[in-house]
Each structure stands twice: as structure tokens, then as C-alpha cells.
Amino acid sequence: MADSPSLDPAQLGAYFALIEVTSLLRHAVEQQLREAGDLSYVQFQLLATLGDAPTGSRRMTDLADGVVYSRSALTYQAGLLEKSGLITRAPDPDDERGTMVTITDAGRERLTQVFPGHIEIVKGLLFEPLSADDVQTLAGLLTPVRDHMRATPPRSAAPRRRKRT
Amino acid sequence: MADSPSLDPAQLGAYFALIEVTSLLRHAVEQQLREAGDLSYVQFQLLATLGDAPTGSRRMTDLADGVVYSRSALTYQAGLLEKSGLITRAPDPDDERGTMVTITDAGRERLTQVFPGHIEIVKGLLFEPLSADDVQTLAGLLTPVRDHMRATPPRSAAPRRRKRT
């Protein structure tokens, strides 16, 4: 039977605060990135992900998964970034189907150009009201959640839907 | 001035986890809402916000701010929701410029229709790895951040582009 599930007040508060905080933070960051380096948030995420990779390269799919993005949107953005000279695309030697995306020097430059302001925003908005301990705690809480979400059937597991009889 | 700011590892971890958790959660919820009630996340947020209001009504701008949305996008979505009969729009008696948006019975019905599944997802993904205490802690950390962000120069410090002299 439908046992009408619910969230207790603390859960509701946490959930709403989470959504709201992220939305507000994202808007602020988006604006900063646009002004400081003419980048959208997604573009920044892509560059940052690439810059973080040891080789500076990733496959398209890995990028999309990392950023939680549709593949077609990624193709579009990769096209823009390539046209801007911030990344390059080349077929993956190991798998001719795949495309290896690599950040260019210009891409890294853009990152360093935008980073200080970015961090400024994150610090000023997100971390301002939090102590060092708070931050530790927050990370300690969210990391397991992240891992849990990553482990749980991503989004290809909706086939268990059965029609009601 | 340029003190080359940076984030310590814990801050970085918290920041990334926050972004990632929210993205993943949002994707999952989005899918559920679409299946259960043919609603986008934004539409759900709008309905939920209205349903939460004592009178079931809000002004457009308040809605946009609550959901962190551009006004034009809100106009578009309100148009869709109105056409679906989930809300109504009427001029604000107190301020003829303003538009009062009100949730309809059908809108409330739709909410109750999607709510159980929504909560199910949030519980299963977000709260599964968290104890009751954890949730309390999380809410206790995020709420001040939310308030801080709301207090800090809103999202558009330049609501109306004013000519520089």
C-alpha cells in the first residue's frame, strides 16, 4: 500500500537549504565567470575537470558523466570551446569511436585568469559563515552522499517500471 | 588586493561534493517528476512554493526570487502552467503592475500526485547515508549559509543597467 512517505522537518530544512544554497551560489559564480573570463559555468567545469586530469585529457563520456550533462549538450559546448582554442579534440587512439578532449595552454591560461575571482566568490558566499571545523563536517557529510548517489543506479535504471494491473 | 586566494582541501572537497550532490539529485528528481506528473523541476518548485504560501498566491517577482530564476523564464513557465490549468494569473489589486499567481485545485492535486515519489527519491538518494543527527547537522550548517547568501548583495547587483557617467 502507499504508505505516504514524508520528510521530517530537519530533512525538509536540509533539503531546501541544499537546493537554495546551490542555486544561489551557482548564479553568483556564473556571473563572475562571465565577467572575468567569458565562460559559462559548464565551460568552466569542463576546463577545470580537464585541467585537473594528470594528462589534461579526458574522453567525452567521462566528461559528461563528471559534469552530469547530456552528451549532446557536451558536444555543443566542446565545439564552442574548441572554436575558442581552449581545448582540442582528437580521436582516441585506443578506441577510434571515442574522442579525446585536451585542454590547451590557452585553456589553462583562461582557468588561472578566472580562478582567483571564482574562489573569492565561493569563499565569500559559501564559506563565510562556516568555521574550519564546519567545513570539515560538511565535507564529511556530503562526500558519502555523493558516493552513494554515484553508486546508485545512475539514470539508466528506470526499466523496472511495471504497469499497474 | 590580489592575495591569490585559495581553498584548502577540505573546502574544495565540500564545494565539489555540494555541486555534485545537487546535480545528481536534481537529475534524479527531474526524471521522477516527469514520469509521475509530467512536471519539470522548475514547475514543481513553482507549484510547491505556491502550495506552501498561506493564500496559495504569490507575485511573479517573489516567485522568481524564491526559485532563483530569470523573470522572462518565469513568464514562460507561468504561461505553460496556466495553460495546463495548474495556476491562474490575475493583476495584483494593490499594484496594477503586478501579477498575482495562484495555484488551482488541479495544481494542488498534481502536487499530491507527485509528492510521494519525490520524497522517495530524496530519501533514497540524499538521506540514505545520513543518520538523523547527520541531517540535523547538515541543516544546521546550510541554513546559515543560505541566510548569508540571501543577505549578501542579491544575485543581480545591476538589476537595471544604469548608464555610467
Next chain:
DNA sequence: GAAAGATGCTTCGAATTTGAAGCACATCGA
């Protein structure tokens, strides 16, 4: 080793989002 099925990416069309510009009403100051 070839057909059948997966997988990785792009292309395509439709829906959505956005900022700028526009319109209507409100408010302020002389």
C-alpha cells in the same frame, strides 16, 4: 570471421532559458 548487438559521439528538431528592449503602472520631487 561475419552477423548481431553495444558503445561513443554527433546531428537534428523541439523546448527552454536568458538578457535586452518595450510597455504599463507607481512613485518621487518640484
Next chain:
DNA sequence: TCGATGTGCTTCAAATTCGAAGCATCTTTC
């Protein structure tokens, strides 16, 4: 009261997003 400016919402064109369909390349399976 009038004119100048501010505010609330909508309209508009352009950019971005997504899912479905299409291609090319692997991987099974017999």
C-alpha cells in the same frame, strides 16, 4: 499636477539544453 524615474511583467531574438535518431567503431557469439 506634471514630468522624470523606478518597478513589474512581457515580448523578442539568440543561445543553450535535451532526447531521439543516425553513424562509425568495437565486441560478442556462433
